[in-house]
Amino acid sequence: MSSHEALTDQTMERIEDLIRDRRHATATDTRELTALLAQPPIQDIIALVERSPVVRAAVVLRLLSRKRSIEVFDALDAAHQADLIGALQHEDVVDFFGELDPDDRVSLLDELPAEIADKLLSNLDASERDITGIVLGYPRGSVGRRMSPEVPLVHPDMTVAQATEYLRDVAHDVETIYTLPITTRDRRLVGVCSLRQLFTAAQDTKIEALMEYAVRANAHEDAEETARWFLPLDFLAMPVVDDSERLVGILTWDDAQDIVEEADTEDTARSGGHEPLAQPYLATPLLKVVRSRIVWLLVLALSALLTVHVLDTFEGTLAKAVVLSLFIPLLTGTGGNTGNQAATTVTRALALGDVRKSDVLAVMWRELRVGLILGSLLGVLGFVLATVVYGLPIGIVIGSTLLAVCMMSATVGGAMPILAKAVGADPAVFSNPFISTFCDATGLIIYFLIAKSVLGI
Known part of the structure; x- marks a missing residue:
């Protein structure tokens, strides 16, 4: 580590110590903190603000020079800026808001309550308010909402x-x-x-x-x-x-x-089964982190009841061949993983434009063949191992189920993101968590039907 880097690290440590102890800070501490904040590179100050709770981050912004504080505020995500608005003094907020580009200004307004947004807009001068209004006039999610209307007007007849x-x-x-x-x-x-x-x-x-x-x-x-x-x-x-x-x-x-x-x-x-935080992890309020996860956990818990119902339905089959229960984690895990792989691949292809909604049948046919090959490889391995340990009938059940589950999971996993996009939903929502639950339930149905057929129970 160079002496400059060591100096920066020591400075940042001292800054963090002073911010943590703001309740007991003296005028001397405040002057020292102000001087120290002028030393590190701008990227270190941005990282400090992103890692700090809202109140501490607001303190940092207030103690920075006007130019430096505006640069830091402009670099933050809109959701993080919105959280800081309430902790900053009114004159600071007006300065920061006025210095933003129109598209960044609109992104911030989208995160704020209507009354605060209206108040900030009213503090802009007429020309800036008009420019911001142009961007606000376009629907959310459109190019117009993310463009800058501040463009030079150069004409062909100019020299x-x-x-x-x-x-x-x-x-x-x-x-x-x-x-x-x-x-x-x-x-x-x-x-x-x-x-x-x-x-x-x-x-x-x-x-x-x-x-x-x-x-x-x-x-x-x-x-x-x-x-x-x-x-x-x-x-x-x-x-x-x-x-x-x-x-x-x-x-x-x-x-x-x-x-x-x-x-x-x-x-x-x-x-991954949660909503995006839209701001740095350490700066996100605890309850917001909980809210981003709880709804998905409840949905997945309810959907998992389907798997429990399937097990309850085939309880008699399990009672006659207890050995079948040993392979349930293997089969459900394989089905879920196969479906997730297909869904992730197709979701990414949709995002890049490699796959369109009209390609759903081609994708399903392609994933069916991929599942056939993967299932054949895993099925042969499962057949050999299960036969050696538990006998030929169990080997046939495990091998056949792995083949069928891989084919089903890959096909469904590939189709679901496209179907989601076709109905206007987010393909990622239909990805890993829901596909895992779906494949668990249908995989178990396939497993027990094959077992009943092969074992005659």
């Missing part, structure tokens, strides 16, 4: 010299100048030009000679789907248009990356 002079004047008031949408005087999008092209062209060159076809998105399109096809193109930004092809904003690469990261976080959480 490079005119465009450069114009960009110099508006550079601080727009989201980006590195990707330039080219529009007619009535804002109709006709092309796009990069800043590199502008700087390398002769001053008297017309913009129309430099512009290229503009890959664009409609403001009403789904934000996640748009972000997923936009990111692989490696563009810095993309124009956003309305139904009349008029420019209404721009979607930057980093905003698209945020959209995808939020969607992936949500899918990961739901596939």
Whole structure:
């Protein structure tokens, strides 16, 4: 570790000690804390705020310089910002809110109670309020809700010299100048030009000679789907248009990356059986963590009653061949794992656009064959081991059940995310927890039916 890193670590430890002891802090401690907060890199301060309870995080923001505190606040998730609003002084909140970009401002407003949101909007100047209102006018989950409406208006009949002079004047008031949408005087999008092209062209060159076809998105399109096809193109930004092809904003690469990261976080959480926290773990109030999990636990507990009912139905079969109970964990675990593997794979393929809703039959047929191969391999292994220990009839039951369960679980696991998307539900919701429960119950039914047939009980 370098001396600079060691110094930073010692500084951060001292900062955390002073924050924890704020109740007994003296004026000297406050001055020391203010001085120490100016030393570490900005990323360390952001991490400190994310790891701290709301009240302590608010203290940090108040003691930072105005510029530094705004940078830290801007880097936080919208849900975390919303929690901090109540702990900050009114003038701090107004400053932070006013410095946010319009799209980030709207994300924060979505997390706040209506009365607080209205109060914050009323403190904006008229121009900022109008710009924010443009973004608020689009539906949640749409590209328009995540775009920035602050874009330069460069026209085809401008020369490079005119465009450069114009960009110099508006550079601080727009989201980006590195990707330039080219529009007619009535804002109709006709092309796009990069800043590199502008700087390398002769001053008297017309913009129309430099512009290229503009890959664009409609403001009403789904934000996640748009972000997923936009990111692989490696563009810095993309124009956003309305139904009349008029420019209404721009979607930057980093905003698209945020959209995808939020969607992936949500899918990961739901596939694991809980709601996403939407803010750093250590900064999340305890009751919010409980709420994110309890509903799913109750749903899964109720659905598990189906498995109990199946066992109760075949209680007589178990009583006649007790050895069958030994293999229940193996068979239910194999079915659940096979279904989860298929569901996870297909959910990811849906997110990337590799699979569409119309591909449900092709996916089911593909997963059926995958399940057949996996089931054959596991079935042969189960047949050999069960036969050696418990005899040929039990070996046949275990081998046959593993084959059937793998085929069923893979097929169902592959189909469920697509069916969920078709009815407008989140594919991740139909993933691991529900598939495990479904495969447990149906796997046991298959198991006992095969056992009754083979063993004659």
